[in-house]
Amino acid sequence: MSLTVSLRIDLAVVACIGKGPRLLAKARQCADQGARVVWIDHSALPDEAPAGSECLPDWPADAALTGDDYGLVLIDTGAADEDRQWLDRVDRLVPVWMPGQEPRAQVQFPAAIQRGPLRITVDTGGRWPTVANWLRQRLDTLLPEGLANVLQGMTGKGELSSLLATPHQRRHFWYRLLEGPLVNRAHQMPEAELQAALDQSLERASAESGQGEVYLVGAGPGDPDLLTLKALRIIAQADVVLYDRLVSREILNRVRADAEMIHVGKERSRHTLPQDQINQRLVELARDGRTVVRLKGGDPFIFGRGGEEIETLAEAGVSFQVVPGITAASGCAAYAGIPLTHRDHAQSVRFVTGHLKNDSCNLPWRDFVQTNQTLVFYMGLVGLPIITRELKAHGMAGTTPVALVSKGTTPEQAVLTGTLDTISERVEESTVRPPTLIIIGDVVQLRDRLSWMG
Template sequence: MNWLPLYFKPQGQSVLVFGSGDVATRKVRFLQRTEFPITVISIDETAKDRFTEFESVDVIHSTGLDSLSSQLFENVIFAVAASEDHSADVFFAQQARQAGIPVHVAHSIDDSDFLLPAVIDRGPISVAVSSAGQHPTLTRLVRNRIESVLPARLEALAELALRYKDKVREKLSTNNARRAFWERQLEGRVADLVYSGRDEDAERLLLESLDSIASSTQGVGEVYLVGAGPGDPDLLSFRALRLIRQADVVLFDRLVSPQILNLVRQDADMIDVGKRRSHHTMQQESINELLAKLAKQGKRVLRLKGGDPFIFGRGGEEIETLSEHGVPFQVVPGITAAAGCASYSGIPLTHRDHAQSVRFVTGHLKNNSSELDWPSLVAEQQTLVFYMGLVALPQIAEGLVNQGMSQDMPVAVISRGTLPDQRVLISSLSRVAADVTAAELKAPTIIIIGTVVNLHEKLGWQS
């Protein structure tokens, strides 16, 4: 590490910025996020007009660099040279150093004593990112990535924690106890309430948790019912990612991709409850009860389901059981397989020229049959999407044709959608069953039926 990250505290000292162009304006805008008084020095007579958008910024016009008074550098903590004239910036930097002031020269690492990093600001929490001036674009990308995973209301959570810091110290005597308490609150239900804008509920729960721990009683945990989407981890929501990383125990299905499971905390307990056709690792009723049991042990339980938990995911049955047991829970939607697979295949599920409606249908019913309301499925300007229909595909095709759907109706069968090894097979109702067998497509698959499938050849951006 060639540069040491430091934070300066404003204590009545000011900052000098030399320049009046776009670069100087950006530096002033950045520095205004702090409480430092800012003075701009410029040899441009019109400089004051450029800085009218900023409050409490003094602009001093100088007739030339040689005329700069040594008094300008008094009570200054650091200076920034950003005139876009390199020789002028270097000369200004030399004068600043002679006065004992460290200086940053824009676009010149070799002439700088320090760098101004990219900053993520969440009130009392801030993160500085720098590539030591070597690659600003990479710095910006890293900053954006960090920004994307920090909740927007992190500042409110930090302020809540600061208000109760002393009270927690009074109640919990050891560092280990305090650390464990804060980890649980800042990654658990209290944080979730703050992020949802329920500050009063969060404060009340924090106090209840503190009293509970201080009296050595075990509180009830919580269950997170989270949709993992169709497979690509980049399609996870910010909320889903946060809950995945804070869970104590995870119950996951077979449709959750390994890439997403790798995001789980290494010390979390992993329980595979995946179900395959005619083979259930654990019966649904047992899964429901296990969720309640683990939460009652005070654990943060993640129920991770492929796609969206409320679309053919039996999520409703699971939270019914939790409600009956009085276990707190929250539901995080995921991108359902139909939407994800269709998007990654270039097949819009609705299109003004093809379909004004879309129907999601399960090809694997509760009674283990594929008896469907066939007449209602055959309609003009409609897209059908079948989940779990690979085994019943011959019966699905036959049933639709028998109700009058054209044998030439386009069909797309998408295997392992959104993942690097995604496969898309385009066929027709009359040929699709044989084509799938010949191509040896494997589950999980989504089946899309309708004229929108014809758009795949033109819009298939992943191919």
């Protein structure tokens, strides 16, 4: 098993035994991070040794390498037997790197990108170094050259928490700095000019309100690939995320790793947190100076109660943004091969909540019975018998095609088709479970020809 961690070495002296290209590469990585590199048992420094390296010739045959002198030992003589002989002379408390699968040599060097004090590593557990280097090269091209200068310049500014009081201020400062023009030209600027630009950015951030901001983000119908680019960017900035039960684990995995996660999902007749308490919680978290994401399945403004939440935020004077998402009707219908509109079958589409409270039917059923129209019922599985009964009672033909899309756009997607006359009975015989979308109209009959998900 391999765990990717950083090794803190109190004694930053690295002993090198050997001189092959692999060892030289590791030695250079250590030297680039400020370590003192010492070559053991060499009469002269190897070619391409890092600048500042030292050489200790004629190392005594019975001398051990201990933690009193070295924080890390690198061994690669080119001969496995000789490597093991040297390994036997290393104190067991000293971390060791050497090629091969020697159990005691537990240190691995991932491919690394260096930008000033920033270090990004790509680790494949030592199995595919070529893959790690390929990805490192790809990532390296994405980072502006001036990033190192900006980060190095920020090291002299002290702790940001003493200058910017709230997490939202600090996060907003960093994102504006890193996504702004300064990182693209910092490596061409005189040091004094760069420091002045950084000071100006800090002053601007400190002058802003310490109150946080709330983002209502649509997570789409389930497939993480259907997240918008803006949604991905926002959830990577969140200090705290309040999420619904319909938001998939794959999407939650894209949230910043150290963000606080609060489940506020709702199920029929059981709410983890009542809506008014969710609204107030958003206000409280923002007033604490945090970047808050309210992550909703589908789109926040289509049966997502996003309107109620922003009303509360507006009344409280809390800044907010709405990030639309692909709604369930669009995503599930597309993945099921059912066009919601079609020149020959439907010139309009109507979204309806099928979540009937106390079996009530206070819906304009007569308006739903239209030719060339597609009906999409959200949250309607439990109320399906009532929906089919009322549509037929108000004049819709019992032969009208119906499709149920369960867990749409996910690997567990299931589609059940029938008619108003047959669909309720077919559901009872099936394993269809919520969340389920109901599509009613002539467009459903196109599924057999157009479905690409099966």
